[in-house]
Each structure stands twice: as structure tokens, then as C-alpha cells.
Amino acid sequence: MKENIIFHIDVNNAFLSWTAVKLLKEGYNKDIRNIPSIIGGDEESRHGIVLAKSPVAKKYGIKTAETIYSAKKKCKDIKIFPPEPDYYKEISNSFMNYLSKYTPNIEQLSIDECFMDMSHSSYLYDDLIFLAYQIKEEVKEKFGFTVNIGISTSKVLAKMASDMEKPNKVHTLFLEEIEKKMWNLPINELYMSGKSASLKLESIGIHTIGDLARSEKSTIEKLLGKHGAMLYDYSHGISNDIKSKYDSVEKSLSTSETFKEDIVEKNKLIQILYKQVDNLSKSLRKDKLYTYTIGISFKNSDFKTYSKQLTLDVPTNSIEEISKHIINIFNASWKNDPIRNMGIRFSNLTDKKSRQLSIFNEDRELKTEKLQETMDLINDKYGESIIRQANLFTSPVEKDNDN
DNA sequence: TCTGGGGTCCTAGGACCC
DNA sequence: TCTGGGGTCCTAGGACCC
Numbered sequence: 001m002k003e004n005i006i007f008h009i010d011v012n013n014a015f016l017s018w019t020a021v022k023l024l025k026e027g028y029n030k031d032i033r034n035i036p037s038i039i040g041g042d043e044e045s046r047h048g049i050v051l052a053k054s055p056v057a058k059k060y061g062i063k064t065a066e067t068i069y070s071a072k073k074k075c076k077d078i079k080i081f082p083p084e085p086d087y088y089k090e091i092s093n094s095f096m097n098y099l100s101k102y103t104p105n106i107e108q109l110s111i112d113e114c115f116m117d118m119s120h121s122s123y124l125y126d127d128l129i130f131l132a133y134q135i136k137e138e139v140k141e142k143f144g145f146t147v148n149i150g151i152s153t154s155k156v157l158a159k160m161a162s163d164m165e166k167p168n169k170v171h172t173l174f175l176e177e178i179e180k181k182m183w184n185l186p187i188n189e190l191y192m193s194g195k196s197a198s199l200k201l202e203s204i205g206i207h208t209i210g211d212l213a214r215s216e217k218s219t220i221e222k223l224l225g226k227h228g229a230m231l232y233d234y235s236h237g238i239s240n241d242i243k244s245k246y247d248s249v250e251k252s253l254s255t256s257e258t259f260k261e262d263i264v265e266k267n268k269l270i271q272i273l274y275k276q277v278d279n280l281s282k283s284l285r286k287d288k289l290y291t292y293t294i295g296i297s298f299k300n301s302d303f304k305t306y307s308k309q310l311t312l313d314v315p316t317n318s319i320e321e322i323s324k325h326i327i328n329i330f331n332a333s334w335k336n337d338p339i340r341n342m343g344i345r346f347s348n349l350t351d352k353k354s355r356q357l358s359i360f361n362e363d364r365e366l367k368t369e370k371l372q373e374t375m376d377l378i379n380d381k382y383g384e385s386i387i388r389q390a391n392l393f394t395s396p397v398e399k400d401n402d403n
Numbered sequence: 404t405c406t407g408g409g410g411t412c413c414t415a416g417g418a419c420c421c
Numbered sequence: 422t423c424t425g426g427g428g429t430c431c432t433a434g435g436a437c438c439c
Contacts, residue, residue, distance in 0.1 A: 014439090047407055064439090067405045083407095110410095110439045194437050226413070227436080254409060293431090303406070311431065343408085 007116040008150040008158035012167035014112035015039040015052035017145040018091050019081050037079040040068045045260050132170045157237045178237050183210025209235050255280050256343020262301045264338045273326050276344045281319045290315035292348035294325050299341035308333035
């Protein structure tokens with residue numbers, strides 16, 4: 001039997017590279033990959049974090065997800081460019097589409113990375129490494145950005161490999177290489193060993209991936225539970241179970257928004273919830289899905305988060321019904337505190353087949369669904385939601401507005 | 404002029420059942 | 422006065438990823 005061969009392909013500084021390519025195409029005189037630059041959200045609307053950085057910015061110690069405020073302190077000449085999500089999606093799609101010509105077994109892990117299962121390709125082993133170099137060059141030629149390609153026999157090792165030296169590199173990380181190439185890395189560079197797990201591991205003297213690999217699995221499991229057992233296995237290159245977000249059916253849908261200013265008015269919050277229900281339930285209906293569980297989450301001015309959810313007996317995707325529950329959940333959970341960020345989430349999703357219609361309401365429900373479908377169609381055609389439920393326009397009556 | 408948004412999975416504790 | 426044990430479902434919160 002042939003061994004598994006997995007490629008992990010990762011775009012170098014994806015958002016920044018993609019914006020760089022776009023700017024060059026538009027005639028911009030600089031390649032922003034070669035200057036201290038970042039892609040960052042708008043500070044004014046409190047979206048001020050670093051989404052991607054150039055290698056030069058990295059040299060200043062700027063990290064992804066830190067505040068733009070602090071990035072500016074590290075480098076006062078930093079150039080900041082806004083993210084362009086629609087453009088990124090477009091370029092990601094054509095990139096993935098291009099890669100899929102090499103294998104049908106391609107698994108997109110996020111907007112800028114994927115696994116390619118090359119096990120059943122007709123290429124010979126040595127040719128596969130050559131092929132990786134070829135793909136890397138072709139991508140650069142065709143799209144104008146560079147990638148890293150990691151090659152191994154499992155997803156975890158392929159992912160660890162593509163993360164090694166950047167940019168524009170191909171790395172292998174086969175089992176016999178992990179001791180030399182991976183065990184000397186600090187523990188927080190192991191995939192899925194984040195801040196919390198790494199800190200706990202450090203506390204018992206585990207500083208490198210090798211330290212973890214040489215420890216007792218049972219000790220790690222006691223410390224970190226199931227997650228610990230998984231990390232231990234990862235340190236030995238065992239496991240093939242990174243799950244793909246894009247291929248499988250969605251397990252939950254959510255949306256959330258950070259406000260320009262904290263909101264304390266109940267009516268405003270409720271209006272925002274209605275808007276979120278309108279949008280998110282549309283995705284539900286578009287995918288022909290129904291949700292059992294509906295929830296709201298809050299982040300207040302102190303950055304504390306809390307949430308409340310409700311599971312229904314009969315799943316739904318009706319804007320009317322979801323709105324009704326959302327209001328109840330809101331009333332039962334909002335602590336009257338100033339809210340910085342609020343969002344809703346649908347989970348426990350199901351498709352129509354497994355759904356049980358309650359017998360008595362079946363007729364009415366089907367009619368409502370038909371109506372909703374028609375409304376979605378019209379709204380799709382004319383852009384914005386020109387037809388909406390009446391309750392989206394009228395402010396709910398609130399008598400107790402004093403506390 | 405601090406700190407996004409969209410996901411997945413796990414855990415601890417409570418309710419409820421037999 | 423006593424108060425098992427196994428299972429399922431649900432909730433809230435948190436860790437982790439890009």
C-alpha cells in the first residue's frame with residue numbers, strides 16, 4: 001500500500017499580499033510587501049486590529065491581531081491599508097479552483113489555505129516534491145503572490161511544515177524528520193497549542209515540542225484533558241483529523257457587530273437584533289437549513305462577554321419565529337450594561353428531511369414558508385430588503401425604559 | 404486613540420429519567 | 422435520620438483556529 005502524501009498550501013501574508021497585488025494592478029507605485037505595512041481595521045469604528053503584516057512590519061515586532069495603536073507605537077511610519085473582504089473571497093476562489101486541477105481531493109481549511117491529498121496521484125514520490133516546487137512557481141507566475149507548501153504523511157505535519165521558513169518555500173516534514181525539524185520549536189508553535197495550553201505546559205517544565213514528545217502522555221492528559229492527549233499525539237506527528245470548515249455541512253451560523261460607541265438603549269439593541277435575525281435567517285433559508293438553537297452573545301464596555309441560548313422542540317428558519325425568541329432571550333439575559341459588541345448565533349442546524357412539522361400547525365407553517373421564500377426572492381432581486389416583516393420597522397413598545 | 408468576525412470543539416454542572 | 426449510578430440533554434463559558 002502506498003503511503004499517504006498530504007500537501008498543505010498556505011498563502012504568505014494572505015490579506016497583505018492580495019491587497020499588494022491589487023494595488024500594483026491599479027498602478028500603485030510600491031509593492032507594499034516590501035515596506036512596513038499592515039492590513040488593519042478602522043480604528044474610528046473600533047475595529048482597530050492588525051489583520052495581516054508585511055515581513056518588514058514583522059521585523060518591528062508587529063503581530064497579527066494586536067491593536068493598530070500598538071503597531072503604530074512599534075513603527076511610526078507603518079502604512080495601513082483597509083481589508084477588502086469581497087476581493088479576498090474572489091481571489092481565494094480562483095486560487096482554490098486552480099489548485100483543484102492537481103487533485104479532486106482538496107480540502108479548504110480557511111480563506112487562504114488548503115490540504116491536497118496527493119496519495120492517489122499518479123506522480124512518483126520524488127516527483128511529488130518536484131511538483132510542489134512547480135505549483136509554487138506557477139502560483140507566483142499566474143497570481144502574483146507566493147505560497148508555502150508543506151509536505152508530509154499527515155495533515156498536522158504538513159501544516160507544521162508549511163509554517164516553517166517563510167515566504168515562498170517548500171518544506172517536508174516526514175516522521176523521520178520531526179526530531180530534527182520540529183522538536184526544537186517552542187511549544188506554542190505546535191498547532192492547537194495556544195496561549196492557555198502553552199502556559200500550562202510551560203508551568204510543568206515543557207518548553208519545546210520535543211519536551212512534550214518526551215513527556216508522559218498520561219501526565220499531559222491529566223493537565224489538559226482530551227486536548228492534552230491530542231497535543232501529545234501531534235508532537236509525535238500522529239493524527240489526521242484536522243477538520244475542514246468548508247467541505248462539511250455548517251454546524252452553526254453566527255453574526256456579530258462591534259459598535260462605534262457602547263449602546264445602552266434597549267430599543268437600539270433590539271433594532272440591531274432584528275436586523276441580524278433578518279440577515280442570518282436568510283442564510284439559513286438559502287442553505288435550506290433550520291435551527292434548533294438560538295442564542296445571543298454580548299460583550300460589554302468592560303470587555304466581559306456573556307451569552308444566553310435557547311433550544312426549541314421544533315427547528316425553524318422563519319424570521320417571524322426567530323425574532324420572537326430572540327426578544328425573549330434578550331429580555332432574559334441583557335444586564336442593562338453598556339454593550340460594545342452583540343451578536344446572534346444559530347446552532348444545532350438540520351435540514352428539512354429530519355425536521356418534524358408539528359401536525360396541527362403544518363398547513364399554516366407551509367404557507368408561511370412559501371411566503372417567506374417569495375419575499376427572499378424579491379429581496380434578492382432588488383438588493384436591499386425592500387420587503388420586510390412589519391416589526392422590523394416599528395420599534396417595539398418599551399414601557400420600562402428607566403433602569 | 405487600545406482590543407474584529409466567523410467558525411469548531413470541549414468541559415463542568417444542572418435537570419431529568421430509570 | 423437515609424440519599425446510588427448511569428445515561429442524555431441542555432447551558433454557559435472558554436480554548437483554539439484563521
